[in-house]
Amino acid sequence: MPSHRQAGLARLYGASALACLFACVPVNVPVLAQEIGDMAASVPAGSQMLLAADTLVYDNDNNTVTAVGGVQIDYGGNRLVAQRVEYDRNTKRLVASGNVAVVNSDGTKIYSQHVDITDDFADGFVNALRVETVDKAYFAAESAERMGGVLTTFHNGVYTACEPCEDKPDKAPTWRIKARKIIWNGEKKTVRFENSNFEFFGFPLAYLPAFEIADPTVKRKSGFLIPGIAYKSDLGVGIKVPYYFALSPTYDLTVTGSGYTKQGFLGEAEWRQRFNNGQYSLKIAGIRQQDPDEFIDSNGHNVDSGAPGDPNKFRGMMGTKGQFAINPRWDFGWDVLLQSDKNFSRTYAIEDFNDYVHQSSIYLTGLNGRNYFDVRAMRFEVQENTLASDPTARSAKQPWVLPSLDYAYIPDMAVAGGQLSFNVNARAISRDRLDTALANSADPSSINNVRGIEGQSGRLTAEAEWKRTFTTDGGLLLTPLLALRGDASYLNASSGSLAAVNQMATNLGVSDDLDSSLARYMATAGFEMRWPVLFSMPSSSHILEPMAQVFVRPNEQYVGGLAVPNEDAQSFVFDATTLFERDKFSGYDRMEGGSRANVGLRYSGAYDNGWSTNALFGQSYQLGGQNSFAAPDLVNVGAYSGLETSTSDYVGLVGFNSPSGFSGSISGRLDEQTFEVRRAEVKAAYSGLPISLSAKYAFIQAQPLYGFETDRHEVTLGASTHLAENWRVFGTGTYDLEQSVLVKDGVGFAYNDSCFTYLMTFSETRDLDTKEVSQNIGFNLSFRTLGDFGSSQSSIDTIQ
Secondary structure, rough: OOHHHHHHHHHHHHHHHHHHHHOOOOOOOOOOOOOOOOOOOOOOOOOOEEHHHHHHEEEEEOOEEEEEEEEEEOOOEEEEEEEEEEEEOOEEEEEEEEEEEOOOOOOEEEEEEEEEEEEOOOEEEEEEEEEEEEOOEEEEEHHHHHHHHOEEEEEEEEEOOOOOOOOOOEEEEEEEEEEEEEEEOOOOOOOOEEEEEEEEEEEEEEEEEEEEEEEOOOOOOOOOOOOEEEEOOOEEEEEEEEEEEEOOEOOOOEEEEEEEEOOOOEEEEEEEEEOOOOEEEEEEEEEEEEOHHHHHOOOOOEEOOOOOOOOOEEEEEEEEEEEEEEEEEEEEEEEEEEEOOHHHHHHEEEOOOOEEEEEEEEEEEEOOOEEEEEEEEEEEEEOOOOOOOOOOOOOHHHEEEEEEEEEEEEEOOEEEEEEEEEEEEEEEEOOOOOOOEEEEOOOOOOEEEEOOOOOOEEEEEEEEEEEEEEEEEOOOOOOOOOOEEEEEEEEEEOOHHHHHHHHHHHHHHOOOOOOOOEEEEEEEEEEEEOOEEEEEOOOEEEEEEEEEEEEEEEOOOOOOOOOOOOOOOOOOOOOOOOOOOOOOOOOOOOOOOOOOEEEEEEEEEEEOOOOOOEEEEEEEEEEEOOOHHHOOOOOOOOOOOOOOOOOOOOOEEEEOOOOEEEEEEEEEEEEOOOOOOOEEEEEEEEOOOOEEEEEEEEEOOEEEEOOOOOOOOEEEEEEEOOOOOOOEEEEEEEEEEOOOOEEEEEEEEEEEOEEEEEEEEEEEEEOOOOEEEEEEEEEEEEEEEEEEEEOOOEEEEEEE
């Protein structure tokens, strides 16, 4: 008898809407996950039968041949193994008995004690059989018969995709379907279950009078797909029911209807088409919202539908993706999202288009040997939950990039014994709204950041670099480097942008010579020295690598004022990973000038017990010329970076890994005089059975001119534990120490085995300004070969 524990598990699963999974039957699944294969596959014409047995008995009177003992018959890729096989020449039938095994040409295995089939393996009758497919799907029945090579009927049959337990072969699988009759129609390409029960851990949960799925040999068939369920605090409970149209072998259509208790009916349709050289898809969705005021925030603003009481309740989107191979070297594609408002796709979780930042682009890419080419037009859709009129809103301030071009080439042949490389970058930008940041949100004149110019701008950059590494007898690695770069750009700024730049220049006390066009260059001569030294000990080995770089170059042109817009070099972090970069700026709009030296020490260690360690520590020095990081630009990217002084802050990294699954790292930046911590990140993790843990602490000191008025402290903790062999409970949380707010948190539990996955999650997010809480429930059931039910995505990131 099943244990009480099994009964409890089954009830828990059932309470999680297993009944809902089959409430919509009959269901046609377009892809039954595994192929069952023909129980009796047809044999190619002209095939010869090969027979091996201990004894052959010929009965001329009855016109039969009997093989006894270790019988093996191979015929047209099919194989039959049994203790006894009798062949009747009159009826042309094979009757096999005693541990019979039939292996079809497709790999399907049939086990029985008695098999009666025709000599062409087309028709037959089997008692007490078990069928195992190549993809580990299983059928069993008291008896089965195949007629006309088309129709197979299983009597008192069982189907599951769960592998039998080796230790307890009689133990009930996680799930199975028991049916009085299973009819497999090879002509109609369907499998029908009649008078069936769905069982979980041996307990019946749902009675299904009749339902039908697609023939396992058919990968695409029209019909209802497995429904889904979701919950969001502003949408309510949602039920999603998709219907699939298999219109042809190369194109199909999926139509989905979703009902939300708070917002009404959402309709979706997705068209997909495949060609010999590529594919594309088109998705549309729309809803006439039942209660838009559910989106009203604490300030009375409806962040998703305009002002409260907005009569325009309709929201919708259209998205399309495609990629085509023009030839083996060139690809053309696109990913475009259009929607009625900035965050419709994220609010309603439209699959493939619900990222917080979605990049819409049309592109052409080429790759051939050491040549790379990419040109694309793009725009970033920021799907934020913020009013467009909010000064911090980003969605309406994103530019159109028309276009962006990258080309890279490395010649196959060495030049003067070294490697030569070329890079070209170009971009043209158009922005409809000025993007500024205020030091005081109540004072429009307190501009300390102009992150984007309203108007049009463009830039063309070409760069060449040569370097060669020499190794001395003592192991010293010497690498000379030469680089040359040239830029040309233009700018057509609006009057509002010019006024904002002038105000920022006044606030900072610098010039505001925003040029309509300019050209600049940068020539660099560099030299790098590395000396890796290996220390071997009885139980470990260690490598110490002192490293130094010197770059000699002129000053960055137009530095010290606000002449050059900065669009692609706004994100800047100076840490151990960027210490030895020739140009530490993240993009092309800024270029590092003046002579600079980078000095550091690398270390790595490996121990016989499986431990490993690594470290890096160093500093950078401005040797001559004007320091690019000390000069302001439109976003003050160098302010508080740790490089704005002639002697930089110290940067370091220390990490370790252990064979037991424990790992950790500490990285940060320290003031070059006081050793005060300017930036820090601490990570620790343990991964093992039965528990996994992770912890992260991040600190960034205030950077007022860079747009961050206060210190940032944040702690993230996560844990996961296995309560039993297949059960797992997990949770995560992020806490803002500066504002004393639990930014987000979530818990969940999951069950997972070879044929079934169960996941339930609950999460909350809090707005840092309003402290409003948004709740989300994620729920998913996945049955191998049958499909998924529940939310398409988990509401929180699970810990592995």
